[in-house]
Amino acid sequence: MYAQMVKSEATKDDPEMLAAFQARIDAGEKIEPKDWMPEGYRKTLIRQIGQHAHSEIVGQLPEGNWITRAPTLERKANLLAKVQDEAGHGLYLYCAAETLGVSRDELTEMLLDGRMKYSSIFNYPTLTWADMGAVGWLVDGAAIMNQVPLQRTSFGPYARAMVRICKEESFHQRQGFHIMMAMVKGSADQKRMAQDALNRFWFPALMMFGPSDKDSVHSAQSMAWKIKMNTNDELRQKFVDETVPQAEYLGLTVPDDTLIWNEERGHYDFAEPDWSEFFDVISGNGPCNTERLNARQKAWGDGAWVRDAMIAHADKKAAPRKAAE
Amino acid sequence: MSREWPLWEVFIRGQHGMSHRHVGSLHAADAEHAVKNARDVYTRRNEGISIWVVEATQITASSPTEKGPMYDPARDKVYRHPTFYPIPDDVGKM
Secondary structure, eight states: OOSOSOOOOOOOOOHHHHHHHHHHHHTTOOBOTTSOOOHHHHHHHHHHHHHHHHHHHHTHHHHHHHHTTOSSHHHHHHHHHHHHHHHHHHHHHHHHHHTTTOOHHHHHHHHHTTSSOOOGGGGSOOOSTHHHHHIIIIIIHHHHHHHHHHTTOSBHHHHHHHHHHHHHHHHHHHHHHHHHHHHHTSOHHHHHHHHHHHHHHHHHHHHTTOSOOTTOHHHHHHHHTTSOOSOHHHHHHHHHHHHHHHHHHHTOOOSOTTOEEETTTTEEEOOOOOHHHHHHIIIIISTTHHHHHHHHHHHHHHHHHHHHHHHHHHHHHHHHHHHHO | OOOOOOEEEEEEEOSTTOOEEEEEEEEOSSHHHHHHHHHHHHOTTSOOSEEEEEEGGGOOOOOGGGHHHHHGGGTTOGGGSGGGSOOOGGGOOO
């Protein structure tokens, strides 16, 4: 997902406090920043929300790539609005993480020096305009699968950020599908581009949910704390079940020969993605990892003088006011 | 690392006649900058007609550990609600 393979941190807190905390969560209460919380809960959430935020920010890059080359002014305005939303979503999430005692700049530094990750999906290139369709349809579609249940997560600021994000995000998936609909109704070349985009993004989209975690202790802890609401496999299955009929509607072929409706299970059977590729990508060896991080580092470095100048200006304006007090 | 922009809490009036409501926070160098950022971050879809920003350090909050002494005393004062006083139906609407 946008937050993949987040390990829950070990907790060494007083057992009585822990039990009382768990009871609050089990009762459906929201945990607020100033409430007592286990150190492991705090640290796991910082890592998870931080990674989620970084994914929104880095996720602007593959789409930003096409803003200046969108085929019409309308498509350009749509894409611009979507990319702007992603900046906003990153900011909501950074703010939620900050309530846990980490600063925005610290989070940014951790992304830039590789201590924190972002979703594997954004390390794939966007080669044609059809990729804007596939990204909106599949990548945002997969993100929504995860984000909708997270609206009920136990940490108040995270849940509230998710509510805002979900409200805004459904337009993202629809605009992607809309692009795909236009492409498949276009020329033979355009249809081929749409199929090619699906071919390249199908398995990376399935990887977004992370490897199977049904036996993972980390996952079990995060689910008990309600900071993870479903297993990776559940969400992946839900995504496949919803997406395959949409591909059929488009007249496109999902690039999986083994894909078949299983009447007994009431679900599609499908092929697992190549997990060695996934581990390779998250460890930094995907097609665009270097390019993405370089772009973020450059933006941060180039913007430093602006941030400093704004603070210097604010200080200067505040000085006479302070002296007058 | 340069000094970080301070954190601001953002309050938005959604429509005429409603009160301002907390919607989130953001970083900005000063108040004017915070209002501009709040406009971009929190009102992209006509969510507001008025914005307040307050530097987060200026907010004093009650502590969750004082929840008991702060709010429990109100619990047993049901006579502060109109339903505590039964009025016969014959009297009509009151």
